[in-house]
Amino acid sequence: MIALAACGESNHAKPDAGEPPGDTGPVRPKCDDGADNDGDGKVDYPYDPGCIAPNADDEADDCPSGPNCPQCGNGIDDDMNGQMDYPNDPSCTSAADEREYFTNPNACGTGLTIKDMPITGSDTVTLDMSSSSNVTSPCGGGGSTLAYAYELHIPRTTVLVATTDDTATTADTILDLRSSMCSDPGSEIVCHNDLSTTNKRSTITQLVAPGIYYLIVQAANTSVSGSYNLHISYLKPEGTTCVDASECGPGLVCRVPLNQTGMLCTKPMCSDAVDDDGDGKNDFPEDPGCTDASDNDETDDCPNGPNCGECANGIDDDGDTNIDFPDDLTCISASGTTEACPSHEPVAILTMPMTTGDTSMATDDSKPSCASTSSTAHAPDLMYRLDVPATTTLRLNMTASWDTVTALYNSTCGGTAVACSDPLNMTVSNLAAGTYYFLVDGWSTASGPFTINVSGTIANGASCESALAQSGALTCATGYLCTGTMGSRTCTEAACHDSIDSDGDGKPGFPLDPGCTSVNDNDETDDCPSGPNCPQCSNGIDDDASGQTDYPADPNCASASGALERTCPLEQDMFAPITMPSTTDTLVGAHDDHNPSCGGDGGPDRLYTLTIPALKTLRLDTNGSTFDTLLSLMGAACTEPSTQCDDNSGTTAGASSITRSNIAAGTYVVAVDAANTTTVLGNYTLHVSGVLNAGASCEPANTLGGALVCDVLSPCAGTAGSRICTPVACIDGNDNDGDGKTDFPNDPGCDSVLDNDEADACPGPGCPVCSNGADDDTDTKTDFPTDPSCWAASAPDEAFCTAETNRTLLVMTPQTTGTTVGATNDFNPQSCQSNTNNDVTLALVLPVPVASLSIDTNGSALSDTVLSVRDATCGNEIDCDDDGGTSLRSRITLTNVSPGTYSVIVDGYSTNTGEFVLNVSGTVAMGTACTSPLFATGVLACPTGTTCTAGTCQ
Numbered sequence: 001m002i003a004l005a006a007c008g009e010s011n012h013a014k015p016d017a018g019e020p021p022g023d024t025g026p027v028r029p030k031c032d033d034g035a036d037n038d039g040d041g042k043v044d045y046p047y048d049p050g051c052i053a054p055n056a057d058d059e060a061d062d063c064p065s066g067p068n069c070p071q072c073g074n075g076i077d078d079d080m081n082g083q084m085d086y087p088n089d090p091s092c093t094s095a096a097d098e099r100e101y102f103t104n105p106n107a108c109g110t111g112l113t114i115k116d117m118p119i120t121g122s123d124t125v126t127l128d129m130s131s132s133s134n135v136t137s138p139c140g141g142g143g144s145t146l147a148y149a150y151e152l153h154i155p156r157t158t159v160l161v162a163t164t165d166d167t168a169t170t171a172d173t174i175l176d177l178r179s180s181m182c183s184d185p186g187s188e189i190v191c192h193n194d195l196s197t198t199n200k201r202s203t204i205t206q207l208v209a210p211g212i213y214y215l216i217v218q219a220a221n222t223s224v225s226g227s228y229n230l231h232i233s234y235l236k237p238e239g240t241t242c243v244d245a246s247e248c249g250p251g252l253v254c255r256v257p258l259n260q261t262g263m264l265c266t267k268p269m270c271s272d273a274v275d276d277d278g279d280g281k282n283d284f285p286e287d288p289g290c291t292d293a294s295d296n297d298e299t300d301d302c303p304n305g306p307n308c309g310e311c312a313n314g315i316d317d318d319g320d321t322n323i324d325f326p327d328d329l330t331c332i333s334a335s336g337t338t339e340a341c342p343s344h345e346p347v348a349i350l351t352m353p354m355t356t357g358d359t360s361m362a363t364d365d366s367k368p369s370c371a372s373t374s375s376t377a378h379a380p381d382l383m384y385r386l387d388v389p390a391t392t393t394l395r396l397n398m399t400a401s402w403d404t405v406t407a408l409y410n411s412t413c414g415g416t417a418v419a420c421s422d423p424l425n426m427t428v429s430n431l432a433a434g435t436y437y438f439l440v441d442g443w444s445t446a447s448g449p450f451t452i453n454v455s456g457t458i459a460n461g462a463s464c465e466s467a468l469a470q471s472g473a474l475t476c477a478t479g480y481l482c483t484g485t486m487g488s489r490t491c492t493e494a495a496c497h498d499s500i501d502s503d504g505d506g507k508p509g510f511p512l513d514p515g516c517t518s519v520n521d522n523d524e525t526d527d528c529p530s531g532p533n534c535p536q537c538s539n540g541i542d543d544d545a546s547g548q549t550d551y552p553a554d555p556n557c558a559s560a561s562g563a564l565e566r567t568c569p570l571e572q573d574m575f576a577p578i579t580m581p582s583t584t585d586t587l588v589g590a591h592d593d594h595n596p597s598c599g600g601d602g603g604p605d606r607l608y609t610l611t612i613p614a615l616k617t618l619r620l621d622t623n624g625s626t627f628d629t630l631l632s633l634m635g636a637a638c639t640e641p642s643t644q645c646d647d648n649s650g651t652t653a654g655a656s657s658i659t660r661s662n663i664a665a666g667t668y669v670v671a672v673d674a675a676n677t678t679t680v681l682g683n684y685t686l687h688v689s690g691v692l693n694a695g696a697s698c699e700p701a702n703t704l705g706g707a708l709v710c711d712v713l714s715p716c717a718g719t720a721g722s723r724i725c726t727p728v729a730c731i732d733g734n735d736n737d738g739d740g741k742t743d744f745p746n747d748p749g750c751d752s753v754l755d756n757d758e759a760d761a762c763p764g765p766g767c768p769v770c771s772n773g774a775d776d777d778t779d780t781k782t783d784f785p786t787d788p789s790c791w792a793a794s795a796p797d798e799a800f801c802t803a804e805t806n807r808t809l810l811v812m813t814p815q816t817t818g819t820t821v822g823a824t825n826d827f828n829p830q831s832c833q834s835n836t837n838n839d840v841t842l843a844l845v846l847p848v849p850v851a852s853l854s855i856d857t858n859g860s861a862l863s864d865t866v867l868s869v870r871d872a873t874c875g876n877e878i879d880c881d882d883d884g885g886t887s888l889r890s891r892i893t894l895t896n897v898s899p900g901t902y903s904v905i906v907d908g909y910s911t912n913t914g915e916f917v918l919n920v921s922g923t924v925a926m927g928t929a930c931t932s933p934l935f936a937t938g939v940l941a942c943p944t945g946t947t948c949t950a951g952t953c954q
Contacts, residue, residue, distance in 0.1 A: 027243055028900065031056040034873070046086060046094030046119065049073025052155050053234040055898075057243045063095075070155055072097035093119075097153045098210060107151070108182035108214055109134050114149045117232055122896075123150075125217070126227040127171055133218045135183060137176040139191035140220055146171075147218030149182070152232075156210050159235040159249030163203040164217065164228045165195060166895060167852075171219055171226030172200035180212040189213070193220060201228075205250050207237055231896060236265045246849060246898060253296050270295040285325065285333030288312035291346050300335075311336030318412070330413075340413035341437055342366070343383045350386045350438065350454055351467035356947045357382050359440060359447040368407035370420035372444045379405070379442030383413070384452065389466055390433040390459040391474065398424040400450040403443040413437040433462065449945025458491045465489055472706040479519040482700070486720065496521040511551065511559030514538035517611070518579045522701070526561075537562030558609060563667055564636055571638070575607040578670065581707035583608065583686045587627075587674055594671045596632045598645035603630070603674030604681065607638070613702065614665040616691040616711060621650050621657040626682035628654035628675035636667045643668075647675065663690075694727045712936045713753060728756040745784065745792030745810070752812045754933035760794075770795040777802065791843050801874035801903045803827065804841040811844045811904065813937045816918045818842075820862060820908050827905055832880035833866045839907040841874065842918060846899050847932040850922040850940065855904060856884075856891035862914035864888040866907040874903045882909065897922070928953050 030037045031044050031051035038050060038059040045051035049070055050061035063069035064076075072092035077084040078100040086092035089100050093116060105114060113131035117123060127146035136142030154160070164173045172194075179187040192202040200220070217230055235249040236242055241262055242254040248265035257266050258274050269276040270283050270290035277289060277298040284290035288309060289300035302308035310317040311324050311331035318330070318339040325331035330342040337347045344363035348355070362380035371377060388394065398404050406426055407417040411434055418436065419428050422443065440450060454473040458464055464482035468474045476482055479497030482489050496516035501508040503515060503524040510516035514535055515526030528534035537557035542549040544556065544565040551557035554565050558575050572591040590604040612618070622629040629650075632642040649657040654675070672684055690708045692698060698716035703709065710716045710725035717726040726732075730750035735742045737749060737758040744750035748771035749760030762771050770790035775782045777789065777798040784790035789800040791810040801808060805824045809816060823838040830836050844855075857865040867890035868880040878894070885891035888909070906916050922940045924930070930948035934940040942953030 029055050029057040029243055029247065030059050042095065045096070049095040051094070052096045052158065055234075055247050056236075057241060057247060061096075070096050070098045071100045093117075093153060096155045098155045099153065099212065106183075107180075108149045108178070108216060111144075112147055112149050112216070114151050114214070117150050117152065121233060122229065122231050124168060124227065124229045127219055127225055133216055135176065135178070135216060135218075136185075137174065137188060137191040137216075139174050139176065139193040141174045141176060141216070141218040143222060145219040145222050146225060147216055150215045150217070150230075150232075152213040152215055154208050154210055154213060154234075157237055158208055159205065159237050160208050160213075161203070161205050161233040161235060161250065162215055163201070163231050165199070165201040165203055166229035166231065168227065168229035168895075169201050171228050172221075172224045173202050173228050174216075174218050174220055175202040175204045176216040176218065177204055177206055177208075178214045178216065180214070182214040182216075187214075207249070229895075238265055238267065240265050244899075251294070255296065268294050268296040269298045281334065284335070288334040290333070291335050302334075309335055309337040310339045338385060338413065338437075340411065341383045341385075342413075345382055347383045347385050347437070349467075350384050350452065351473075352471045353454055353473040354947075355384070355452045355454070356449065356945060356949075357440065357452070358449040358945055359442060360449070362447070366407075366439055366441060368405055368420050368439055368441055369417055370407070370422050371405040371441055374444060377444045379445050380447050381439055381441040384438045384440070386436045386438055386454075386468065387466055388431065388433060388436060388456075388468060388474065389464065390462040391431045392429065392457045392459050392477065394428045394431050394456040394474075395454070396426045396428075396438055397453040397455075398440070398450055399453060400424065400448060402448040402450075403446045404450060405441040405443050407439040407441070409437045409439065411435040411437075430459075460491055460493070462491055463489065464491050475705065481520060481522055483522070494520050494522045495524050507560065510561070514560040516559070517561045518577055520579055520701075520705075528560075535561050535563050536565045562609075563611075571607055573606060575609065575669075577609045577611060578686070578688055578704065580705040581688055583688075584683060585672075585686070586683045587672070587681045594632070594673060595640065596630050596645050596671060596673050597641040598632075598647050599630060599675065601676070603676050603679055605671050605673040608670045608672075608686070609636075610668045610670050610688070612663065612665065612668070612690065612704070612708070613696050614693050615663040615708065616661065616693055618660045618663045618690040619658070619688070620670060621655060621687050622672060622684050623650045623652045623655045623657070623687060625652070625655055625684035627684070628679050629656050629684055630671075630673040630675055631656035631658055631686075632671040632673065633658050633660065634669040634671065636669065638669045642671075692725045694725050696725050698723050698725050728754060729758050730755040741793065745794070748793040750792070751794050752810070752933050754812070754936055768794045768796055769798055795843075797872070797901070800843060800872055800901065801841050801870070803874050804903075806840060808903075809840065809842045811842050811918070811920050811939065812933070814919060814921055814939055816842060816920070817915065818906070818918070819915045820906065820913045821915075823913075827868070827874075827907060830866050830868050830880050830905075830907060831877055832868070833882045833907075833909060835910050836866050837908040837911055838913050839905050840916070842904045842906070844869075844902045844904050844920065846897060846902065846922070846940075847934070848899055848924055848928050848930075848940075850897040851895065851925045851943070853894045853897050853922040854891070854920070855893075856919050857889040857906060857916055858885045858891070858919060860889055860914070860916040862906075862908055862912060862916040864909040864912045865890045865916065866909055867892055868905045868907070869894065870903045870905065872901040872903060874905070878902070924953060926953050 032054040036043045042048040045054045048059045049063045050059040063073045071078040072086045073095040083089040086095040091100050112133045131148050132144045133147035134142055174193045176191040177189045181187040190206045192204050194200050236247050242265045245254040248254050252265045253268050254263050258276050271293040275282045281287040284293045287298045288302040289298040302312040303314040312334040316323045322328040325334040328339050332344045341347055343365050359380045359382050362382050364378045364380050366381050405422050407420040409417055456474045457477050458474050476491035480491040481494050483492045495502045496510040497519040499508050507513040510519045513524045514528040515524040528538040529540040536543040537551040538560045548554040551560040556565050571593045587604045590606050592604045594605045595601045630647050632645045634642040644658045646656045646658050688707045691711045692708050694714040698710050714725040714727045716723050729736045730744040731753050741747040744753050747758045748762045748768050749758040761767050769776050770784040771793045781787040784793040787798050788807045789798050791808045804826050818840050820838040823840050825838050827839050828836045866882050869878045879892045881890045881892050926946050930953050931951050942948055946953045
């Protein structure tokens with residue numbers, strides 16, 4: 001991991017950063033916090049002899065005269081070269097180095113260049129003929145393979161992690177760690193070649209004692225060339241003090257062990273041989289609170305709690321006379337959720353339309369009947385549980401790039417499968433209500449990431465209370481609604497579908513009753529034919545003077561509730577309203593009545609009415625259709641040119657896509673056309689989705705069957721029946737905590753625009769630094785908005801980027817806008833461009849490690865930008881770019897970025913000023929916590945093939 005410092009070093013003894021006790025920002029390690037923690041006049045790595053790395057959390061040392069003081073901090077010219085200690089002696093890479101001595105350039109043999117590892121912990125090198133190795137390891141190499149070596153000074157027992165597993169590595173590499181006698185065959189400590197059959201990069205993790213070591217990075221054989229990106233981390237071993245898990249070696253966590261008082265690097269609770277929750281059961285697989293050995297929480301509510309799984313609840317759930325783990329052999333562990341299914345992995349419950357998973361690291365527990373019968377077929381698998389009402393149709397469709405096999409079992413989780421499918425898709429008809437188990441397996445040995453797509457139709461009159469129904473995966477049939485008392489709701493026929501004249505106007509249901517907008521409408525009430533709200537298609541008037549009056553006589557009326565008679569007067573085919581997220585139909589047999597503005601003259605078409613409330617965004621597409629489509633969005637008058645027309649912007653071949661922002665409420669017409677007269681016609685699916693405005697109703701009846709949703713800033717809230725998209729507390733314009741300050745960035749209780757709680761402790765001891773009434777950084781400017789270092793009243797540091805004289809901004813969303821017009825020129829020159837103009841600084845607070853981070857100014861009106869990323873003080877630059885983006889804009893890409901606060905500086909080249917767009921996106925590693933608001937807004941994301949589930953990317 002690159003230990004990107006959250007606070008930089010610019011001299012040998014830096015001043016204290018001045019963070020007060022109430023600082024609520026990220027806690028930085030003592031060797032990277034800008035403070036002289038041990039009072040020896042030396043601050044942080046590499047200047048303090050107690051600091052072996054920036055992420056170390058202890059500056060303590062006994063220098064200059066103690067027995068444990070390293071040579072590079074003891075005030076003695078140990079190698080008698082006339083230069084003493086770090087930074088004066090070039091053989092010292094830090095004050096914590098154990099020895100002063102000159103590197104032996106031939107320590108690993110002649111011809112092999114020995115490099116110093118950069119302080120960043122990363123080095124990018126292109127292998128060439130100037131350096132090669134004749135040192136052979138058990139993993140290969142030697143024989144004049146292209147290589148470089150690194151001399152590593154390890155001052156105390158450390159977990160060394162070295163890896164070339166980086167997208168910038170193109171060479172097939174071998175890593176070889178050796179002792180100080182590098183060229184001696186007996187100096188071999190550990191080596192590694194190939195992370196997998198497809199990943200030719202290498203990783204070493206090794207506990208090493210204090211001393212001198214050599215790490216050789218070499219090509220796998222003499223035919224290999226290319227480049228590598230090497231990352232080295234020095235992590236703490238088990239039993240050492242820590243502040244954060246990022247300091248500890250692989251497999252360790254940072255926590256207070258039972259009966260201890262301080263934070264230590266230690267094994268997770270579920271593998272520490274201690275009964276951490278006091279239930280008499282230790283670790284995985286014995287403790288029901290442990291899902292696996294890496295779980296750091298033994299807590300459970302077994303045997304009687306509602307969250308206790310079947311393998312620890314004291315009940316013979318499957319009726320086989322064997323109770324719980326380990327007596328019931330189908331229970332792999334006490335945390336097993338079912339006694340019915342033999343599964344090494346937890347059996348998750350399917351509750352949503354989409355669930356992601358990955359069988360790559362799973363166990364081969366089952367062999368479905370439609371899988372390969374070969375004796376070598378041992379594909380790993382995962383089992384899922386479904387609790388379903390009676391359904392007429394249940395679809396379990398897979399999205400995967402590998403050959404999947406799936407099976408559906410009844411509540412026994414065994415015997416003959418209800419259904420088994422080698423193709424990706426499975427459809428089961430007329431399924432009885434109950435518990436079922438869905439197996440995701442692979443053909444032969446195939447495995448990988450996948451998505452389970454669950455959909456289906458609930459039987460008329462059946463319960464719609466299940467989680468799958470409430471999430472929208474299972475829906476009532478067309479013309480039926482989920483109604484009734486909470487807890488006993490069922491799919492009940494809608495008033496506009498039941499053939500009963502509910503309002504006594506002699507017209508029963510849709511499309512005959514003018515009060516029915518669709519078969520799903522549950523209210524026939526209308527004031528036709530003469531009331532002010534009566535639609536034209538039922539008012540007894542020939543409104544379009546076509547000689548045909550009202551529905552069904554006028555073909556321009558799709559139903560008696562049609563608002564206009566003159567909608568699409570040339571359309572010969574009856575068109576229907578869009579009422580669901582997806583509408584499937586065919587152009588076979590359709591007429592050519594509509595010629596879209598983006599082409600398609602002569603191709604047949606079908607038209608739909610779309611009645612919507614005001615929307616922030618609307619998206620229409622035909623992704624997944626079987627032929628080349630064109631898509632048009634028109635006003636209610638059905639005239640061209642359309643509001644928008646598209647040919648091939650969809651994500652599948654020939655598909656179309658339209659996206660609109662700030663759409664007014666009203667009725668629109670959507671046309672699906674064939675691309676031309678030669679198009680081979682077939683089925684298409686029209687998808688509709690949109691984001692509702694704040695304050696809009698989010699009741700199911702007003703969302704087109706779930707197609708329209710609230711955004712993350714205004715979630716759906718309120719009492720069932722009157723729920724609306726309600727702005728969160730920190731953007732609702734109200735002083736919710738009565739402190740006289742409203743919303744972000746003014747209220748100290750608001751960390752971001754996503755915060756739904758304004759409560760704060762101001763002016764008490766827990767008040768944020770930028771609202772505590774003190775000039776914490778002694779710059780004569782106090783708190784937000786006076787102190788420019790404070791991006792909000794909740795900001796934790798008045799010393800953020802002290803060189804910036806304009807008020808800083810906070811990155812909260814994937815796009816942040818601003819302007820350099822009127823700003824000052826605080827950073828001139830930048831390292832990548834000496835001629836810059838006015839600049840603006842933004843704070844990027846990363847709560848978790850980020851595997852890859854992209855920052856750019858693409859799309860900015862500011863025509864020529866310069867972009868840099870620095871630490872929180874703005875003193876140390878991490879990267880800088882001038883024209884790496886599109887059209888003279890800038891782009892920076894970073895990998896393995898540590899948690900912390902970073903400054904992002906948007907600058908202009910030469911005399912350029914203007915409005916800018918800063919685009920920020922990052923991807924974290926699997927297993928990373930994803931509870932930060934940055935995941936909800938889209939700044940950070942889980943890796944492809946995983947989702948944020950139960951607070952982690954998995």
